[in-house]
Amino acid sequence: MPSSTLVTFAAGALEGSGSVLHVVPGDGASVIVVDATPFHPVDHTWPDQPGDAGTISSDDASVEITEAVMAAISDEGEFSVGADIPVKRGAEGWTWLVGHRLAGDAPEWLVPGLSVGLSVGAARRAALSRGHTACHLASLALDLALADLWRKDPGVDALGYPDFEGRANQTSRIHEDGSVDEYRLGKSLRRAGFDTETFAATLSEREASVNAQLAVWVASGAISSIVTDGPTIVDRRTWVCELPDGKAEILCGGTHVSSLTEFASISIMLDLSDPQLLVMTTTAVPAA
Numbered sequence: 400m401p402s403s404t405l406v407t408f409a410a411g412a413l414e415g416s417g418s419v420l421h422v423v424p425g426d427g428a429s430v431i432v433v434d435a436t437p438f439h440p441v442d443h444t445w446p447d448q449p450g451d452a453g454t455i456s457s458d459d460a461s462v463e464i465t466e467a468v469m470a471a472i473s474d475e476g477e478f479s480v481g482a483d484i485p486v487k488r489g490a491e492g493w494t495w496l497v498g499h500r501l502a503g504d505a506p507e508w509l510v511p512g513l514s515v516g517l518s519v520g521a522a523r524r525a526a527l528s529r530g531h532t533a534c535h536l537a538s539l540a541l542d543l544a545l546a547d548l549w550r551k552d553p554g555v556d557a558l559g560y561p562d563f564e565g566r567a568n569q570t571s572r573i574h575e576d577g578s579v580d581e582y583r584l585g586k587s588l589r590r591a592g593f594d595t596e597t598f599a600a601t602l603s604e605r606e607a608s609v610n611a612q613l614a615v616w617v618a619s620g621a622i623s624s625i626v627t628d629g630p631t632i633v634d635r636r637t638w639v640c641e642l643p644d645g646k647a648e649i650l651c652g653g654t655h656v657s658s659l660t661e662f663a664s665i666s667i668m669l670d671l672s673d674p675q676l677l678v679m680t681t682t683a684v685p686a687a
Contacts, residue, residue, distance in 0.1 A: 403631040404497040405435035408451070408654055410625075412437035413519040419512060422505050423470075423478060423498070429505035430470060430480050430498040431455060437519050438467035439654050440497045440632070443484045448531050448573040448653040453519040455499055460508050462501055464517075469632075470498035488633060495633040525661075526575035526685075528654040532623055533665045533683035534571060534578035535638060535649055536616055537609065538564040541667070541679060544608040551592025557647040566591060567677070573653065576685065582677040599671055606669045613665045619643050620660040625651070661686055 407415055417433035433455075441450040450467035468481045471493045479485065480498050488495060499517075509515075542560040549561045556562040567582035584595050598605065621641050626648075628635040638651040640659075656662070663684040670678040 402434070403495040403633045404432070405630050406439075406497060406632050407435070407437045408439040408519075409627050409636055411654075411657065413453075413521050413524060415517045416514065417517065418514055419510065420496075421478070422509060422511060423480070424504060425480070427503055428465075429501045429503070430468070431464075431501065431505065431509065432470055432496050432498055433515060433517065436467070436497050436499070436517050438464070438497055438499060438517060439519075439524070440467040440469050441481075442488065442652055443469045443481050444487050445571075445652075447534075447571045447578075448527055450500075451519045451524055451527075453517065455509070456516045456518070457508065457513055460506065462506055462509065464499045465502050466500050468498045468500055470496040472496065495631070497632050523575065524654060525656075527573060528656050529661060529683045529685060530573045530575055530577050530681075531651070531653040532638075532640075532655045532659075533576075533662070533681050534573055534580065535640070535647070535651070535655075536613060536659075536665060537578070537667050537679060537681040538568070538580065539642075539647060540609045540612040540616070541605075543612060544605045545593075545598065548594040548598055549592050550594065553591055553593070557649050558642070558644050563593070566593070576683045578681045580679045580681070582679070584671075584675050584677055595674075599674060602669055602671055606667065609669075610666050613667070616642055617659050617662045617665055620658060622658055623656050625655055663687065 415437040417435040421432040423430045438451040454461045470480045474492045542556045542563045545563045546561045553566050554562045569583045570581045623640045626637045638649045640647045663686045668680045
């Protein structure tokens with residue numbers, strides 16, 4: 400059985416080399432699969448963080464990679480890419496791969512068996528990593544700011560606070576130096592014991608509380624890292640941050656900063672224009 404792609408992005412790698420396994424044409428945007436890569440791919444089931452962009456090269460020739468994506472091959476030989484993958488990542492009967500999507504058709508020199516170099520765009524990776532770390536910190540600070548609004552136990556988050564994030568989050572989208580999260584405030588959340596009326600009446604105070612907590616955490620300069628269970632794209636990865644409130648550990652397939660000293664600030668805005676939908680916009684300002 401073929402092996403899943405070896406990945407090094409969790410350790411912060413931006414450069415790597417490997418051997419081309421597959422060159423897959425498709426609607427003017429070929430996908431290249433290499434046995435090992437530093438590229439982080441966008442996840443097909445929870446596409447919160449965009450995939451890395453960069454270049455793939457051999458000798459004096461290179462071609463642009465517009466985005467790294469998930470790919471998979473079934474035991475029966477079915478090859479699928481991105482949203483066309485019919486199962487969740489890690490499902491049995493599939494080999495899990497990182498695909499490197501090109502802007503057009505693959506050049507003639509890019510063929511299976513070729514040894515290539517891979518280079519990730521550093522500025523975009525750094526900005527997405529800041530965005531993803533800021534997103535996690537904002538969700539933890541939001542959980543703390545809303546802790547008194549629960550009449551029942553909703554379970555706890557990575558710091559032991561009532562888990563509003565886990566109960567209500569329906570979408571999360573990371574972008575460079577920020578994120579946008581949407582939380583459903585419907586009947587099911589009220590039945591779970593959350594006081595939506597008091598929340599709506601105290602929205603500005605809750606926002607201020609989140610921002611105050613984020614300022615404390617950024618000032619701490621806490622260490623942030625990714626712990627992996629193995630070297631392949633399908634192995635579990637966990638974001639770990641040594642906050643003053645305790646060690647936060649969140650299962651996460653994305654990339655992150657190595658320390659909160661990489662931020663000048665992190666702040667959020669809460670929008671409840673639709674009383675059934677809370678939108679949290681997180682903005683990270685990189686350190687000078």
